Amino acid sequence: MKLYMSHTSPFARKVRMTTRLIGLADQVEEICTTFESAELRERNPLGKIPALEAPDITLFDSALICEYLDEQYVEAGGDSLYHGDRDDYYPLLSALALANGITEAAVSTMMETKRTTEHSTYWLERWNTAMETGIRNLDVAVLGTPADMNMAGIAMAACLGYLDFRLGDRNWRAWNPALADWFHEIAQQRWFTDTAPPEGA
Ligand SMILES: N[C@@H](CCC(=O)N[C@@H](CS)C(=O)NCC(=O)O)C(=O)O
Structure with a gap:
């Protein structure tokens, strides 16, 4: 997977912390980009950071990306980050x-x-x-x-x-x-x- 991100974006950081917490960091290549770039707009028509290119789908908004990552984690046997008690x-x-x-x-x-x-x-x-x-x-x-x-x-x-x-x-x-x-x-x-x-x- 490829994550289009910047080191200063809190929305990208939320996703990056999630990949580390659920042990998926080594499966996500982090690509630094800017919100003016064509490569980002190709993946997110709104031109906002972050966007995730996954094998089956390209996703944006950080909330949706985190849900997608959580689903991968749950499928692998982890406890969902959205469901506690x-x-x-x-x-x-x-x-x-x-x-x-x-x-x-x-x-x-x-x-x-x-x-x-x-x-x-x-x-x-x-x-x-x-x-x-x-x-x-x-x-x-x-x-x-x-x-x-x-x-x-x-x-x-x-x-x-x-x-x-x-x-x-x-x-x-x-x-x-x-x-x-x-x-x-x-x-x-x-x-x-x-x-x-x-x-x-
Ligand atoms: N709701 C979006 C917000 C993303 C967002 O606002 N990202 C900022 C960087 S922190 C951005 O790319 N801003 C450029 C713009 O609004 O045009 C998400 O959660 O992904």
Whole structure:
């Protein structure tokens, strides 16, 4: 399989952490690309990173790619990253939706601030509120532990890694101290450190 990715994309990182956690990393060639490239647009008409070329299908959006990888893992006898305790199923999916949504707000903020023309205060405020309210409302209990990760935890790890990397001025740890404690342990895991953006990126 070929993953079209960039080292700075939190959506690509979510996929890359997943391949490492489920033992599929050596079957996925990581190809660095940019969102302006023709090779990416051939695989994702929206021109967004990441896209996965699998033997049977080419997939985009990171959520779909992660579901596909999870299916491979389950077929090989692994426990699905989406199904923990049955009672946790919808809380887990809600936390996953929240993590993906906060990441979207963070990436949009970053792209808007990088624009050379005038920035939209309206959108920057909306995204900031989404990030802060999302993080304050996140229930750490459903995110899993390093020994028992699930997709909500992986998505949240990618999200918080991105906030520290690109939006270090947001003091998200003060918004949710329990989440800060959870992340402190996660940030030491090999699958997290191995997928970090390179220095100076
Ligand atoms: N929902 C998409 C979001 C992907 C996304 O926004 N990727 C960013 C890089 S972090 C991108 O390629 N942006 C370029 C653009 O929006 O045109 C996913 O989960 O894959």
